[in-house]
Amino acid sequence: MNPRRIAVVGAGWAGLAAAVQASAAGHAVTLFEMATQAGGRARSLAAREGGPDGSRLDNGQHLLIGAYTATLALMRQVGADPDALLLRLPLTLVDADGRGLRMPAGAPIPAFARAVWALRHWRLAERLALSRAALGWMLQRFRCADTPTVAELTAALPARVRAELIDPLCVAALNTPADAASARVFLRVLHDALFAGPGSSDLLIPRRPLAELLPEPALAWLAGRGARLRIGQRVQALDRLANGGPGRWAVNGDVRDAFDAVVLACSATEAARLTTGIAPGWSRQAGGFGYEPILTGYVQAPGARLAAPMVALAEGPAAPAQFAFDHGQLGGLPGRFAFVVSGAAPWVARGGGATAAALLTQARATLHRPGDPALDVTLEQVITEKRATFRCVPGLQRPPAGIEPGLVAAGDYVDGPYPATIEGAVRAGLAAASAVTTQAAALSDRGVRPG
Structure with a gap:
């Protein structure tokens, strides 16, 4: 396969995943990021914006789980050790007094059952109600219609169960209150945590600033493989070159430095702006999120x-x-x-x-x-x-990753089963890179020479 010239727009976790994947496949990658540091919505602040003691703060306290297999593999690929950078704990959801759910180690489903029955401050009826509901979800393969909210899905559960377990899990996983959150997506998250094998429901809490988990190691890895890093450079315009051969794209009007493919790994708002004149329907959908x-x-x-x-x-x-x-x-x-x-x-x-x-x-x-x-x-x-x-609500229509030949979107917002999480972003980035490299292979098989 001939190496292709690929532009990745955005150095959040989706863009970093796409850039690493494309570079590992032998393509020439240029990574654009309008901010002065990588990481997107899971980033460390610059030192001058951090704590008064000179330490770096993050733009929010982020949390991973053991089922984030794509993220953990990507960290290892670029030389970041998850075992050193993340504190791994069995799923623990306790209050300030230390009272609450503590899952023991082992297979997630029996461990979850043991943890529920160890909640001695819950009445027997409350533990039974949650166990029956969880069994029902399991028998339905953690699937439901696209219309109910999490609150509607769990309305029959006792108030204590909803307040102490369902509502916190929902807002932690979907960042959307239970009375508005999609029950279908919530069940998918539970499914992956409970069925992906031992450790899948473990909490992985960063020990170090987010920049050290992926952004900085990924940038160093990419630079070491010859990728061009354009940090602090916003992509103002994206144009398809009508006479430049299949899949030729100009970034910021520079036709002398055209690309064979572009991965739009910027925010949905930025992606919508850049595609207004290229794919108006896709642009409207990407720009319509709450x-x-x-x-x-x-x-x-x-x-x-x-x-x-x-x-x-x-x-x-x-x-x-x-x-x-x-x-x-x-x-x-x-x-x-x-x-x-x-x-x-x-x-x-x-x-x-x-x-x-x-x-x-x-x-x-x-x-x-x-x-x-x-x-x-x-x-x-x-x-x-x-x-x-x-806002992860029932019936939400998310735009597809594919926009045009040679133009693919990557981000936690593209169509998929996951809410807006780090793992969703990483998987979208890997899928986008795979799509553009597959297109490159197809062009090569047809004898199309790279530009």
Whole structure:
């Protein structure tokens, strides 16, 4: 197969996956990224935007699970060791007092059953109800119609089961509240966590800044293989060259440096802008998403410690965050905590001041133990990712990856079974690279010379 010239637009996790895959297949890759650092919506902030101690903060507290096999394989491919960079724990969903679901090691389905029946603070009827529901989902192969929400799917479950397990799992996996989230996608996530084998439901919590998990190792790997890295360079225009042979594309009007194929791994909004005149129907679909924000409040509380590296919190009118992470237990700065508000649109609407005050009050209540001395709790920084994920609602029509011959989209928003996750982005990037390299092989088999 003749090597082809491939442009990848966007250096988020989808774009990095596509660039690595295409480069590994022997193609000449040019990677464009409009930001000054790679990582997209799962990135580390520049040092000057990070913590006051000089450490790098992330744009949000991200979480992986053991079923993210494509992401873990990609990390290893570029020389990043998941065992060193990620803290692996059996699925644990406990509150600030350490009470809640703790899955033992082993095959996920029996481990989940044992964990449910170990919830002694639940009534027998509550444990039975969840076990029956889970058995019903399993018998239906974790499938349902495309119309119900997670709240409708689980409406018959007791309130405690929904509040302490279903709602936190839903907002963690889909970043969409249960009363609006797609039950079909939620069940697919449960299926992959419970059926992908031992360890598939494990929590993988970053020990290091996100940049060290993939963006920086991937850029170094690509540079070492001759890829051209255009970091800090926005793609303003994409044009198909009518007389340039099959699949010839100009980026930013540069016809002297044309590409045989382009992977659009930028945001859906950017992809829609770039394809307005190329594929108007696709562009409208990509530009039509609703989005859910995520807020992350970084808190300093020297001497404090959570009951687990990650705990679930009771969300309420004055309590925004659903989860808190203890960076000290993750190998980071002791006394630093991340309080995460998923599905944060109502709090974004209330304004930064109200949200910051509520997060600080919630952090103080969460971190202070009765009988202990008062803690010095300060709010270090609040980071808002306004378009963190697409709103994963029932019946959502997502655009296909294929746009035009030689032009393929990659991102967690393209048509697929997963919500907006790191794994969804990586898989989309790998699929896009495979598509353009397959097209390159077909052109080569037909005797078409590369430009």
